[in-house]
Amino acid sequence: MRNLPPPAWLRTFEAAARLGGFTAAGAELGLTPAAVSQQIRALEARIGHPLFHRLPRGVELTELGLSYLPSVRRAFDDLAGATAGLFGVAGGRPLVVRAPPSFSVLCIAPRLHRFRAAHPRVQIRLCSATWAETAAEESIDIDIRYGDGRWPAGDVRRLTAPGSVLVCPADMDLGPDPLEGLRPRLAGGAIHIIGCDSFWDAFADAMGLPRGEIGRGVSVDSSLAALEMVASGLGVGLIAPDLASAFARRGGIRVRADLALAHDQAHYVVLPARDAPRPEAALFRDWLLSEMTAEG
Template identity: 30%
Template sequence: MYLPLRAISVFHAAASSGSISRAAAELNVTPSAVSQQIQSLETHLGTALMTKVGRGVGLTEAGERYFAMISEEIDRIAEATQRMRGLRSVTLLTVRATPTLSTKWLLPRLRSFLDGHPDLEVRLNGTNEVTDFAQDAVDIEIRHGSGQWPGVYVEALAEETFLPVCSPAYCAAASLDAADLPRHRLIHSVKSQVQWPYWFSAAQTPPFDPGQRVLFDRSHMAIDAAVDGMGIALESTLMMWRELRDGTLTCPVRQPPDIRLKTQWIVCPYEHLHKKKVTLFLDWLRAERAAWEAASGASAVHGS
């Protein structure tokens, strides 16, 4: 039986990347040659496999099923071919995440993923820039925001608790009431989804003149400033878990309001969920989330 192996491999490349142009660059051919091979395969199978989605391409229902059936076998063939050539097969996984999540949550854990998957090479892109998956060579993004992004797979990384924190040398734990905070220097994370006016409202404290304050546009800077004794920051337990664990930050407020939000989201095109490297990273993220929740003890919050 004749198998259009060239067309199958071209379809696999286009489906994996979600882009005709990226598949063409990977295969060192023209985009029109990629399109022709896919059309040839669709004719051979008697069904449409791909469709235009914005500036990229997506899989039809038949394309989803076919890609799921062939992708693991093609990956095995590629690995076997590399081994026959005496080379170690290495696959690049590109992850984009916000600077604070990259610095404070992913980096301290990333070694376990690398140790468990030596054939994966990870590129971590720490930026707040939203990924255009049709143009950017990004496999998976952890995005800050509301979670409302149509047309892509979205999963909450975890639910976070927002607390006022400071160095124990600045103020002892549970030594202040909410009404005492305006007398202190308050550290502001200007892009945070929970700001001080909201926190004071939740604490049922009357409006106040913010007085002396310092503002940062990155949460990791606000966390580090609080550790250094600069003042009191309002931050997420997800981002400052290590500082809370090590005792370099503490909550100086007695009975702070319970403010919980989901602000960090796993985002990728649906077709990326068929990539083995993406599923391996997702499984690892979920395991790390569960471990973080368990380690948080009584104050743990639950992700989706």
């Protein structure tokens, strides 16, 4: 038998590290803060090293704690993945994945057959929501969100590269000086995505253009709609690189990586922190991270 600490201690350590405190870890695990503290002290005594600095207002991982955490988390993820892969979904309840419509259509749907082939027992329910707040949180197992990644709770991991790229109709020739060739197209043909309106102003500033040169042609609430409009010749758009490249494979648009906007918005995968994630949720999360990393 390997001389390992009890799994319950390791689970408590991971929760306290992830949530930033013993009280929050206890609330998630159904333990009192004192019980969490007792388990952490027992773990530290077993391994012979402190894992947390006890501060007046909370705790902070020591250097060794920071080094130990990824291995503990990976061990739980591997165990969760093996359980879900072998035994499928507990009780037959499908795994509920919520994602923006554009990401669902362009990034998840074309790949989902590979997950299903590898894990046929895991049932998937894919729900599309333009705004994350519009669906009941208690029913979501995996949440794909677009933003800066700074959400108050949950296991948050970035899926895609941040920033936006300019997309234009496939037959649009911007000439030897792409920025000068773009300027007349911006006056009446800039497609705006609701919620990302500031990107065009930021693009103008980054390119040294007056903001007034960028007209408002059409406003839409999804990147997929904007891409379809670009393909139809209605105008140009600023789109997340993962969505733009996926749509470009269908034809109809050109991705101009030379006319890109740097910012911190990207797609993230979130496991809600209301309780311990379902094993198949971690399995799907890791599969999607692998798929998007390989693509990138």
